[in-house]
Amino acid sequence: MSGEPRSRAARSSAAEDTRTKLLAGALATLTEQGIAKTSARSIAATAGVNQALVFYHFGTVDDLLAAACRYGAEQRLAAYRERLDAVRSLGELLAVARELNASERAGGQVAVLGQLLAGGQTQPRLAAATAAGLTLWTDEIERVLARVLAGSPLAEFVDVTGLAKAASAAFVGLELYEGVDPAGAERALASLDQLAALAAALEGLGPVAQRAVRSRLRRSGSRGRA
Amino acid sequence: MSGEPRSRAARSSAAEDTRTKLLAGALATLTEQGIAKTSARSIAATAGVNQALVFYHFGTVDDLLAAACRYGAEQRLAAYRERLDAVRSLGELLAVARELNASERAGGQVAVLGQLLAGGQTQPRLAAATAAGLTLWTDEIERVLARVLAGSPLAEFVDVTGLAKAASAAFVGLELYEGVDPAGAERALASLDQLAALAAALEGLGPVAQRAVRSRLRRSGSRGRA
DNA sequence: GTCTATAATACGATAGAC
DNA sequence: GTCTATCGTATTATAGAC
CATH class of the missing domain: 1.10.357 (Tetracycline Repressor; domain 2)
Incomplete structure (x- = not known):
């Protein structure tokens, strides 16, 4: 139960914040580095969050x-x-x-x-x-x-x-x-x-x-x- | 002298052949895998040549x-x-x-x-x-x-x-x-x-x-x- | 020129502590 | 939820045998 992301409405604001950071970080990384160099690590770096959170919140990079x-x-x-x-x-x-x-x-x-x-x-x-x-x-x-x-x-x-x-x-x-x-x-x-x-x-x-x-x-x- | 690629005119036909294979392989890899998964190894694989030859003939992947x-x-x-x-x-x-x-x-x-x-x-x-x-x-x-x-x-x-x-x-x-x-x-x-x-x-x-x-x-x- | 082997780094993804 | 640590793999690039 607590090992999976909850639905949007039930999500805590802290979790929602990191999700947003990752979304914005993904966009920034795509424009600054291009699709070829966009990775879970590069996205997490520009988003300022831990790399493992990419997989926790979104499953895969794609x-x-x-x-x-x-x-x-x-x-x-x-x-x-x-x-x-x-x-x-x-x-x-x-x-x-x-x-x-x-x-x-x-x-x-x-x-x-x-x-x-x-x-x-x-x-x-x-x-x-x-x-x-x-x-x-x-x-x-x-x-x-x-x-x-x-x-x-x-x-x-x-x-x-x-x-x-x-x-x-x-x-x-x-x-x-x-x-x-x-x-x-x-x-x-x-x-x-x-x-x-x-x-x-x-x-x-x-x-x-x-x-x-x-x-x-x-x-x-x-x-x-x- | 013999450690570097020669000019186009002086190149042996065998070398020219692998160069062409790499060029064609690069194009094929770009269309089949996309820029994100195009690497020296993937290109060499579709070209059917050794991976190190990418760097010998062209210096870098780019x-x-x-x-x-x-x-x-x-x-x-x-x-x-x-x-x-x-x-x-x-x-x-x-x-x-x-x-x-x-x-x-x-x-x-x-x-x-x-x-x-x-x-x-x-x-x-x-x-x-x-x-x-x-x-x-x-x-x-x-x-x-x-x-x-x-x-x-x-x-x-x-x-x-x-x-x-x-x-x-x-x-x-x-x-x-x-x-x-x-x-x-x-x-x-x-x-x-x-x-x-x-x-x-x-x-x-x-x-x-x-x-x-x-x-x-x-x-x-x-x-x-x- | 072409090969093998390898160094150094980066990758996706997971396990487990907190 | 978030972190550290890590596994297995793939990457660029070079050294050196042939």
């Missing part, structure tokens, strides 16, 4: 990482939900992405997703946790996209759920890219700014042109291959 | 990985150059990307870039090599994009070099995403197909609408923020 993934995603998303709610255009969404990119590079939490994504390629437990963590993001992005694109041909001819997933995956890819080539990543992001400006210009083309686009799309088979 | 990155990128790009040269539209480019995605997931070489990207976040030597390997791809994509977008407003208002970098990073992100959520990744890719179809429809809008878009973009400040 299970700790899986829990940390959810913890970090929820925490980070909560910090950005308000800002995302205020988004009213594609350009604003990209601006928030820019902001997220800048602040995360300093604090480093999205980089965690990159590391877990890499680790998840070969470890099913991590894969499931990472997919779940990413889903928290894509669901949020999807809500924003649906609101922003309402009434535009984009929402009509493009699967917004898929678009949100694509945007999220692309963002993580760009985040990883920035880690190895900051100048290149900045140039990539700048080109997306220009692309958003172009999209904004198209949005304001007027009903005549939009009707032309719609009929063109219908003829070529909507929602089909290019 | 240096081997860096060399393997270049080796794999050059090899893979050579296999796709012809196909990329034949691309004449955005839709065709996406179709090649789809093809690449499918064949690489089976043979697994782009996944290598994801693993190295993750490792490069914290290891400068890997970062430089990965950036260089990615540049081989972005340069190629840039050439294709420049040809495909010639005459379109896209080439006029968007930095094509940056766009090529963004597309490459996004592709790697999607590739990693596919590793943890195949269904989600498929949906994401499908939405990009729809997006490409929409872009194709816009391309054929005619000179009147395109003039309208151009003047609109100029007024809002070309190449500027959204």
Whole structure:
């Protein structure tokens, strides 16, 4: 009975504290050392707790990482939900992405997703946790996209759920890219700014042109291959 | 004199053979085990050579990985150059990307870039090599994009070099995403197909609408923020 | 060049005292 | 719950025989 962790509600605050330390320590270790050098020992060291507690509280290192993934995603998303709610255009969404990119590079939490994504390629437990963590993001992005694109041909001819997933995956890819080539990543992001400006210009083309686009799309088979 | 590897030209074919085995073994290990479990021993095992040869030929594991990155990128790009040269539209480019995605997931070489990207976040030597390997791809994509977008407003208002970098990073992100959520990744890719179809429809809008878009973009400040 | 053997360190995980 | 101590294994890297 007393040799196992109790349920969340029944846990003592001291135990909950070390659990939190380990979760935060896991995230910090992932960003600072990378998945390759993230171990029970390195995590415990940055968390400031005993190494054996990793196994007592989480069983295995991968299970700790899986829990940390959810913890970090929820925490980070909560910090950005308000800002995302205020988004009213594609350009604003990209601006928030820019902001997220800048602040995360300093604090480093999205980089965690990159590391877990890499680790998840070969470890099913991590894969499931990472997919779940990413889903928290894509669901949020999807809500924003649906609101922003309402009434535009984009929402009509493009699967917004898929678009949100694509945007999220692309963002993580760009985040990883920035880690190895900051100048290149900045140039990539700048080109997306220009692309958003172009999209904004198209949005304001007027009903005549939009009707032309719609009929063109219908003829070529909507929602089909290019 | 005889205790050190000689220059590439002067190397014996036997030595060159083990070097190649190690390079290929490194790529295979990265895809099959991930960066976290890629070690001198695991690489040597899949390569079928002695573990000590990793250090004799490449000095450190990271240096081997860096060399393997270049080796794999050059090899893979050579296999796709012809196909990329034949691309004449955005839709065709996406179709090649789809093809690449499918064949690489089976043979697994782009996944290598994801693993190295993750490792490069914290290891400068890997970062430089990965950036260089990615540049081989972005340069190629840039050439294709420049040809495909010639005459379109896209080439006029968007930095094509940056766009090529963004597309490459996004592709790697999607590739990693596919590793943890195949269904989600498929949906994401499908939405990009729809997006490409929409872009194709816009391309054929005619000179009147395109003039309208151009003047609109100029007024809002070309190449500027959204 | 390639091998064996080995040094020094780090790893995951567990047992048992407190 | 948390600690120390420890087992068995895997790691990087080198020395030296061949």
